[in-house]
Amino acid sequence: MYSTIQMLHSYWAYFVLLILIVAVANATIGFTSGKKFTAKDLRISLFALIFTHLQLLIGLILYFVSPNGMNIISSRGMGGMTSAERLLALEHPFVGILAIILITIGWSKHKKQETDKRAFGKIAIFYGLGLLLILSRIPWNQWLGL
């Protein structure tokens, strides 16, 4: 169970990062070029939202089944973890949740904008901030075996 969920979370991460980068780039181009916000732009932003939400769901399950999630906090206590353990058990999950909240706010705000430029702007800013937060707390060493 643990290794399946861990593998799923690990591979799904590639799609999440890719679609988020595409969504941020697309919204930034839309914002700066003054394009119309079309069905294609809606689809890209929606896919990025859905992909990150699925990762949240997988991550939440992983948090409770992984030896590197909640279990490590219970066994070591908040103050007894190494920085690598703290990254996996605290920083990565909680910054990830914060990032997904920002992305969700961006999605709901973009729908209420009166101009296409502002709709692109909301996606670019909120998804962009979310992406930066996610990138800042990915356990790169463990993931890519660096």
Ligand code: HEM
């Ligand atoms: C927001 C997007 C997220 C991305 C792109 C992401 C990506 C990753 C990656 C690449 C790893 C390393 C996997 C490996 O070493 O093979 C990982 C580990 C982990 N993630 Fe996430 N994650 C995200 C959100 C979350 C959330 C929201 C949670 C929990 C609420 C979470 C919980 C975990 C846990 C517990 C691990 C450690 C797994 C282990 O070593 O057993 N992740 N994540």
